[in-house]
Amino acid sequence: MTTDAVLVLEDVTRTHGSGETAVHALAGVSLRVWSGELVAVMGPSGSGKSTLLNLAGALDRPTSGRVLVEGEDVTALAPDALAALRRRRVGFVFQDLNLIPSLTAAENIALPLELDGLPARKARSFALDALDGLGLRALADRFPDAMSGDSSSGSRSRVA
Ligand SMILES: Nc1ncnc2c1ncn2[C@@H]1O[C@H](COP(=O)(O)OP(=O)(O)OP(=O)(O)O)[C@@H](O)[C@H]1O
Ligand SMILES: [Mg+2]
Known part of the structure; x- marks a missing residue:
């Protein structure tokens, strides 16, 4: 059952680009994160950490496999519903923060x-x-x- 985990990745693949220049950033990754758990993803540069986090934060969709945020299959959501999920259920601190400089x-x-x-x-x-x-x-x-x-x-x- 997947319903109790806040985040589930099931056999996720994410390929950037296509053809000869395709980069297989993630290949068959499965992960389950439970409420209250603190998880650190570690690995060398280019190993796919940002690709993984972009999928976990519903900022990106997998090439294959499924991503569930609080039980919701983000791979099946329409853009509006996906945006609502990001606003309401996901907190995401970007590496470059993305604060708007003209706002307090x-x-x-x-x-x-x-x-x-x-x-x-x-x-x-x-x-x-x-x-x-x-x-x-x-x-x-x-x-x-x-x-x-x-x-x-x-x-x-x-x-x-
Ligand atoms: N938009 C993209 N187009 C093509 N290739 C990409 C894209 N994004 C990432 N990649 C490639 O996918 C692989 C994984 O990249 P990713 O950014 O997920 O790694 P990372 O672990 O976050 O690295 P770093 O520690 O440098 O931040 C790398 O080979 C990278 O060049
Ligand atoms: Mg990164």
Whole structure:
């Protein structure tokens, strides 16, 4: 049964490109992650870590095999449903963070909630609570450029 795992990869293959230049980034990968589990994916450069994470975060689809996020088969979802799943159920910190430089910390956090239909005031209130939870409330109205660096403990990446 696959229903209790938050993330399931079943015999997943992901090939980038085609023909002679095809790169088989993942070949027959199966993985199961349970609620509360902390998993580190490690391997040399080019071994397929980002390819795996892009599939796990529903940012990409496998060439073959199945990916289930909270029991939902992302390989079968239409683009709109896939976008909703990413907004509501997946948190993803990109290597380059992808904060929007012209928005403050609170606005960056609120933006996906507003895109998901939440009224601006509620989205802002949620963003401030989230910052509070991180001990970063003082940064609410700062722009990414005015926050400390990109290391995993830096304010910018914690906001991301
Ligand atoms: N969009 C793409 N088009 C073609 N090949 C790609 C693409 N993305 C990744 N690859 C190739 O797939 C393989 C796996 O790449 P991936 O980025 O998943 O590795 P990685 O483990 O994240 O590496 P790194 O540690 O350098 O971030 C590599 O050979 C890479 O060149
Ligand atoms: Mg990578």
